[in-house]
Amino acid sequence: MAIKKEYLLQIRDIGGLIILFVMPMVLLVTITMVQKGSFDSITGTRIPILLVDNDKGEIAEMVRQELGRTGNFVVVEQIDHKSFDEQEAKAAVFRGDYQLAVVLPPQLSVDLNLQIQQNVDLIMQEFSYDAGEVKTKKIKVLQEKDVNLYFDPATQTSFKTAIKSAIDKLIATVEKDKVYKVFQEELGVSDSAIFDQRQLLKYQEIGPQHVQEKPSAVQHNVPAWSLFAIFFIVVPLSINIVKEKSQGTMVRLITNPVPYAIFLLGKTCAYLIISLLQFYLMLLVGVYVFPLLQLPAFEVGSYFIQLSCMALFSGLAAIGVGILLGTLASTQEQSAPFGATFVVILAAVGGVWVPVFVMPPVMQQIARLSPMNWGLNGFYDILLRQGNWTAILPNIILLFLFFTLTLAVAIIYDNKKRTV
Template sequence: MLLYKLWRSFIKEILLLKRDIGGIVIIFVMPLLLIVTITLIQDSTFKNLEGSKIPIIFIDNDKSEVSKNIKSELESSKTFQLLTNYNEKSAQEAVFSGDYQMAIVIPENLTKDLNSNIDSKVQTIVSSFGLEGDSAKTKKEAPKAKEIHLYFDPATNAGFKNSVMNSVNKMVFEIENKKIYKAFQDQLGTTENLDENKNLISFKEITPKKGEMDIMPNSVQHNVPAWTLFAIFFIVVPLSINLVKEKSQGTSVRARISPTPYFVHILGKTFTYLIICIIQFLLMVAVGIYLFPYMDLPAFDVSGKMFQLVTVTLFAGLAAIGFGVLLGTIADTQEQSAPFGATSVVVLAAIGGIWVPVFLMPEFMQTVAKFSPMNWGLNAYYDIILRNSGIGGIAKELAFLFLFYLATVSISIFYEKKQNAV
């Protein structure tokens, strides 16, 4: 008998959804438009950065060994297109007016002064060991340090500035090291090959592998789970509206006076919207697998991960349904439930890392993000897709999502009983 009542509740929810065309559009069409649009925008941005060169102004007042080395390194980086038909004043004006992102100005006599500076310091060191010979007699005062001027457009991203400055510093540091080594060779009369002066410590990036292929996250792997989660939680809007309609149309009164317990009414909604969540997920995955390759985007790889991804979807769906039931139970009118539901989902998405990665947030917001159910779901998806975790590896996130569902539904049932107590 209980199963029959649950079935009838499920049918009722389907009929309500059939009458709400706008709600169906929100549930299915809007997330697909979001995932396609945002993924295209982000992937195009990445490809532009990778495939095209950034024009920057390069002014060489040194015209010697060091400046030529710096110019050669910048050109070989395949990141910059060097513009050389400027002087320092015109370059400053062009950059500060926003025509170009940056300008690099190499000072006069940079190579000459650098060599003199190094020779002076090397002679001082060698003389301290009593090996100066005749070199001490020719020791000269070291010239002052030179400055390479970097001009940046005020609108330039701080990360880009730091990246460029670090690159220039690294180039200059390597040039200085080679010159210092060569100066010691000259002073000590050694004939060791300069090419043997290589770094003793280097860096090698180790990434997860699938067979012989490196597993690298891309825009699709980030956007498919993120916007699937956003779509799942957006069922809060039609779900809460339907609950409010039931109260205003007297359906909830008939449900209360019937022998069917209120929790069966909630379970009917849960099963209905869980099916919707699965359909949403499958549609998003289908777009990632079949449509994105035709748009020159990476295909979404779910091989060997489908069961885990569906499991996360079910638990994320439960959390979203619980939130929608709570909102629809507390709200008195559609004017309350609809805007609050939409706004709250956007806020949960923002603090949960859907739009901005959590690690980029201020420390306080990183703490707040840990309490967002969207963040739990997103971490579970990423653990599966990017870190190859199994069900055991995402057990904590699944537990949080299920407890969130139980808590919100329990509050809803308690509130409903209290409001209708005679």
């Protein structure tokens, strides 16, 4: 009967049902599309790059080819079928039309080749045993060349660093190849196989063998915002408890020969089913609605039971907070704003909005105290780290202990403060 009472209250509150079920799905779709677009603008799509070639030499051609070969950039050398200079490229980038412009300095190929040739000649002179063959050449002092990079002011710092590193590596690779070529010419060797120019050091990303894709915005947002929706039941749950106290319903309930814990158990069962329904609706959105919006589908795989288990215990933790808040609060004006604000704080601290690893060290330690962080880590263990039951068991235990503690505090407080 306690469970039936809770469902009757929820069914009669249409606005509350919309907040519990519709708003989280809208929030999930909106946030995922925004993050997906932001992510693709940096890494997922080919970014147009303005290239101003003042060099007109072989180095510029190699840079042009390498930028196009990476698959991440599209080299643009004309705007509206017209060539542009450095000032026009700078203006286009600062207007936000393009994210990046690369300006190669004049005489880059000529001066780089001359510098390499002079260095090789000095080395060859050191190894020459015939004094007659040594020809002292006048060394020309060359000025440093600046490759100007113009970034859109709205571009993230991490993107700027990555681009600078990529171009620096590209120029170094070009210079290395030219050095080998000049040595071959000086030694009179035509067979290029004498120098092994293969890159000896390579980087290989290693993860679980059965992980096929890198984590995406979808894999983060579906569990993260499902947790946010589940914990948002704190607001209606606490309001209902306060209503029962203010309207006299609680007085009638406690006059029955039934322990107070039974009424709390009824609320727990009712809202636990609601939290699972929220989670399953979010899964349906991720699996079936996302592909219609040209977003990657959320892949449940063979982890449905584990995901459901994490959602269940996360729901218990949220219910514990709601019951405790409703027991402590005396008015709706206290429970509603505090509950909503507290859930937002738990989400922010727990890593729902901002990943924990980018937080300051102090905040990373504080994040470990958030039940949302326990739930989110459990979902990560399942989806990204392919964890088994043993891996998620610590998070499940923490969530259950949190529920038990909040429920016990609520019961003890109610027994102490009850006047009827």
